[in-house]
Amino acid sequence: MEYFIDVVVPLSIATTFTYSVNQAEFIFLQPGMRVAVPFGKKKVYTAIVLSKHNQKPSVYTPKDILTIIDEQPIVTTKQLDFWQWIAQYYMCALGDVYKAALPSAFLLESETILSFNSTLVVDLSSLTDDEFLLYQAFEQQPILRFDEVQKILNKKQVFNVIDELLKKEIIFLNQHIHEKYKPKLVKYVTLHDTYKEENELINLLDHELKTEKQRALVLKYFQLSTQKSTIELKELLEKAGVSKAIYTNLEKKQIFETYSLAEDRVQFSDAFLNDIQFTELQNKTIQSIQNQFQQHDVVLLNAVTGSGKTEIYIELIKNALQNNSQVLFLVPEIGLTTQLVQRLTAYFGNKVAVFNSKYSENERVEVYHHVLNATEKAQIVIGSRSSIFLPFKNLGLIIVDEEHETTYKQVDPAPRFHTRDAAIVLAKMFHAKVLLGSATPSLESYYNAYQQKFGYTELLQRFKNVQLPQIVLVDLKEARRKKEVNGIFSMKLIEAITEAFYNGEQVLLFQNRRGFSPVLECLSCGHVPYCTMCDVGLTYYKRQNYLKCHYCGYTMAMPSKCHSCHSHDLTTKGLGTEQVEEALKNIFPNKNIARMDQDTTRGKFAFERLIDGFKNREIDAMVGTQMLAKGLDFDNVSLVGILNADNMLNFPDFRAYERAYQLMVQMAGRAGRKNKQGKVIIQTYNPYHNTIQQVTQNDYKGMFKEQMYERLNFKYPPFYRLIRLQLKHPDYEKVKEASQWLASNMKQSVQGILVLGPQEPSINRIRNQYIQVILIKLPINKSANALKKAIQKSINSLETIAKFKSVKTTISVDFY
DNA sequence: CTAGAGCGCTTG
DNA sequence: AAGCGCTCTAGA
Numbered sequence: 001m002e003y004f005i006d007v008v009v010p011l012s013i014a015t016t017f018t019y020s021v022n023q024a025e026f027i028f029l030q031p032g033m034r035v036a037v038p039f040g041k042k043k044v045y046t047a048i049v050l051s052k053h054n055q056k057p058s059v060y061t062p063k064d065i066l067t068i069i070d071e072q073p074i075v076t077t078k079q080l081d082f083w084q085w086i087a088q089y090y091m092c093a094l095g096d097v098y099k100a101a102l103p104s105a106f107l108l109e110s111e112t113i114l115s116f117n118s119t120l121v122v123d124l125s126s127l128t129d130d131e132f133l134l135y136q137a138f139e140q141q142p143i144l145r146f147d148e149v150q151k152i153l154n155k156k157q158v159f160n161v162i163d164e165l166l167k168k169e170i171i172f173l174n175q176h177i178h179e180k181y182k183p184k185l186v187k188y189v190t191l192h193d194t195y196k197e198e199n200e201l202i203n204l205l206d207h208e209l210k211t212e213k214q215r216a217l218v219l220k221y222f223q224l225s226t227q228k229s230t231i232e233l234k235e236l237l238e239k240a241g242v243s244k245a246i247y248t249n250l251e252k253k254q255i256f257e258t259y260s261l262a263e264d265r266v267q268f269s270d271a272f273l274n275d276i277q278f279t280e281l282q283n284k285t286i287q288s289i290q291n292q293f294q295q296h297d298v299v300l301l302n303a304v305t306g307s308g309k310t311e312i313y314i315e316l317i318k319n320a321l322q323n324n325s326q327v328l329f330l331v332p333e334i335g336l337t338t339q340l341v342q343r344l345t346a347y348f349g350n351k352v353a354v355f356n357s358k359y360s361e362n363e364r365v366e367v368y369h370h371v372l373n374a375t376e377k378a379q380i381v382i383g384s385r386s387s388i389f390l391p392f393k394n395l396g397l398i399i400v401d402e403e404h405e406t407t408y409k410q411v412d413p414a415p416r417f418h419t420r421d422a423a424i425v426l427a428k429m430f431h432a433k434v435l436l437g438s439a440t441p442s443l444e445s446y447y448n449a450y451q452q453k454f455g456y457t458e459l460l461q462r463f464k465n466v467q468l469p470q471i472v473l474v475d476l477k478e479a480r481r482k483k484e485v486n487g488i489f490s491m492k493l494i495e496a497i498t499e500a501f502y503n504g505e506q507v508l509l510f511q512n513r514r515g516f517s518p519v520l521e522c523l524s525c526g527h528v529p530y531c532t533m534c535d536v537g538l539t540y541y542k543r544q545n546y547l548k549c550h551y552c553g554y555t556m557a558m559p560s561k562c563h564s565c566h567s568h569d570l571t572t573k574g575l576g577t578e579q580v581e582e583a584l585k586n587i588f589p590n591k592n593i594a595r596m597d598q599d600t601t602r603g604k605f606a607f608e609r610l611i612d613g614f615k616n617r618e619i620d621a622m623v624g625t626q627m628l629a630k631g632l633d634f635d636n637v638s639l640v641g642i643l644n645a646d647n648m649l650n651f652p653d654f655r656a657y658e659r660a661y662q663l664m665v666q667m668a669g670r671a672g673r674k675n676k677q678g679k680v681i682i683q684t685y686n687p688y689h690n691t692i693q694q695v696t697q698n699d700y701k702g703m704f705k706e707q708m709y710e711r712l713n714f715k716y717p718p719f720y721r722l723i724r725l726q727l728k729h730p731d732y733e734k735v736k737e738a739s740q741w742l743a744s745n746m747k748q749s750v751q752g753i754l755v756l757g758p759q760e761p762s763i764n765r766i767r768n769q770y771i772q773v774i775l776i777k778l779p780i781n782k783s784a785n786a787l788k789k790a791i792q793k794s795i796n797s798l799e800t801i802a803k804f805k806s807v808k809t810t811i812s813v814d815f816y
Numbered sequence: 817c818t819a820g821a822g823c824g825c826t827t828g
Numbered sequence: 829a830a831g832c833g834c835t836c837t838a839g840a
Contacts, residue, residue, distance in 0.1 A: 004828095006828095007828090009827090009828095011827090013826095013827080015827095015828085016828090017827080017828045018828050019828065020828090037828085038828095039827060039828085040826075040827045041827085043827085057828070059828095060828055061828080062828050063828060805824075805825095806823085806824080
């Protein structure tokens with residue numbers, strides 16, 4: 001009897017690979033275990049076992065595996081099913097899913113760089129001979145490649161040794177020198193141990209405290225300690241109304257102790273599961289969600305910003321935990337979760353784990369193992385896209401927060417999955433429930449609720465009846481006519497900013513473009529400088545005095561004269577965030593004005609610094625792109641200004657109006673949280689545009705109706721599924737010919753689909769690659785599976801044509 | 817004719 | 829992904 005296994009390798013290859021194993025290995029191996037396999041002439045890959053069998057392949061002789069890496073499967077069978085679903089639905093290789101699903105520390109590729117952890121004190125007697133040999137080599141040369149390790153140990157099978165050193169943290173994998181953001185330290189207060197006993201306590205209050213203020217401080221501490229497990233020094237002093245000196249004095253007397261914790265890494269010794277005081281409305285909403293879960297696996301919660309969504313989430317998580325289930329909390333971008341992590345940790349203590357690309361590989365592996373072993377430490381996982389690939393054992397609830405966010409759809413590389421949709425499939429495998437939450441649901445989800453496929457609940461009042469912000473439209477055409485503008489700002493906006501500053505409140509200004517201005521134009525010949533590698537106009541950056549391409553990052557010095565006619569009359573057109581920032585600084589020179597966009601958040605932790613600065617009110621006004629709209633809660637913002645609503649509406653995309661509506665409503669939601677109604681000023685040349693009217697009237701349903709009519713009419717989601725094929729090649733004629741061939745081939749050979757194009761996208765060349773796009777529409781009522789297979793067949797036959805072989809095709813299912 | 821570069825095919 | 833072999837080209 002001969003023994004074989006089928007494995008996936010972490011490469012973008014459509015097929016699985018068969019290796020031969022001996023009987024003992026065959027008995028030991030289970031699907032989901034890692035094995036090291038030789039691949040090609042010299043390479044070694046970490047493969048995942050998919051299945052075992054006895055069928056000898058007829059056309060080739062399988063190679064032997066090198067080693068078994070795991071003693072237990074690290075990928076569950078449910079995960080393997082899920083991987084298969086992703087690969088099939090999103091039309092990509094299983095290896096692509098594998099690469100996306102496992103933290104890279106699990107992959108021992110032959111090119112993997114191993115680096116030495118020189119700070120660690122190692123008990124050398126605990127090492128085996130091979131481990132010691134390698135340890136010495138690392139002392140000499142702190143970074144080694146895999147093949148060098150093979151040479152040092154003079155054998156091929158070195159995975160076990162490497163794995164052991166990894167476990168002992170003597171070496172790291174692929175450490176691209178992860179410098180961690182040094183989070184702000186927050187000071188916390190606790191009573192000295194002596195006073196934790198009741199007798200001592202009474203003694204303290206009755207005898208030791210000399211002044212009223214000291215007593216007030218200690219009493220306030222007690223009051224707070226009944227509500228929370230950790231007490232912030234700043235909060236204590238504020239609430240007790242005493243100065244720091246009083247506290248310092250008591251600290252010297254060893255009555256209080258101070259300790260510091262990183263803001264987003266607060267560890268709680270025990271969770272504080274105090275019941276939250278729900279408003280009647282919140283209670284009703286929770287009830288409603290739970291009722292809907294009786295009949296529906298997915299419920300959409302349409303809740304306005306500031307309605308207390310998080311408390312509702314917490315209650316649902318609590319219920320799930322009572323059934324001992326795991327909970328996955330999905331967020332669009334992990335950078336924005338600090339507040340959420342804090343709040344969840346305050347209720348659930350150490351049961352909350354964050355799966356964060358910002359943390360090191362080792363920390364990611366740690367969370368992975370906690371989830372795999374279903375330990376208490378990772379019962380609730382907060383994470384972005386990639387966390388749907390964690391090895392859940394008994395998932396009970398998935399929350400998808402800000403479900404409408406487009407960042408949930410992975411653009412590149414494959415698998416190009418939509419996190420929300422994949423999460424629903426994942427939940428189904430576990431018979432788990434899914435809650436989608438948003439203040440501006442995606443049309444797809446709202447339509448599913450409307451069709452009763454999803455349950456639906458709304459919460460349209462803000463917490464404690466704080467009013468929704470007042471929205472003011474400024475007609476820029478009118479304002480200019482009446483000379484009520486100062487450059488890019490209308491007088492109304494300037495007045496409102498002045499008033500907010502006067503009241504010590506903060507301002508957010510939104511402009512959906514980076515740079516100083518998106519167009520540089522020659523006044524005498526109309527020439528506009530373009531990127532040399534992309535078919536796109538260059539954006540002007542004033543401070544750096546250069547022109548930059550937003551697609552490939554190419555920059556060139558600001559020309560002093562027109563490249564075409566040598567005229568010196570160059571002018572800038574259009575408005576970017578840099579210009580808004582500068583203009584605002586000119587009007588308010590004494591205010592601290594910051595900018596948040598891709599350019600200012602590029603540095604390692606620039607984003608966090610900006611957020612911290614704004615939260616601590618060091619920044620008076622922040623100018624930014626849509627980054628500003630992404631779920632940041634600041635409690636001192638009274639005014640939000642949208643400088644030009646029109647460029648959002650003029651976007652050539654069928655989702656443009658939906659997105660514009662969502663963006664404006666989300667921006668508006670940043671205004672006025674506590675005690676005060678916020679104000680939103682929208683500047684536009686089209687005040688009567690339907691979408692803008694829908695925003696001012698807070699008319700989601702109106703927007704929904706109008707857009708659904710358009711979508712039905714023009715055959716777009718949710719009535720049709722979209723698949724976008726993108727063909728790329730440096731030769732313009734070649735891509736064009738190839739895409740024409742493909743489009744007509746599909747029109748002929750695939751029945752029941754609509755093939756649009758090939759079209760040239762508005763930017764038809766990026767990084768010297770010409771692009772053609774084919775859009776495929778599948779009727780929603782037809783089996784997508786069969787059609788996808790047929791489409792794949794067409795693509796495969798394109799690849800068999802010699803002259804088209806070098807054309808690269810990427811497939812995006814459910815294109816966003 | 818040769819050396820070297822560059823492309824693309826294969827990987828079990 | 830990357831080694832390897834095939835093809836093409838530059839230079840003598």
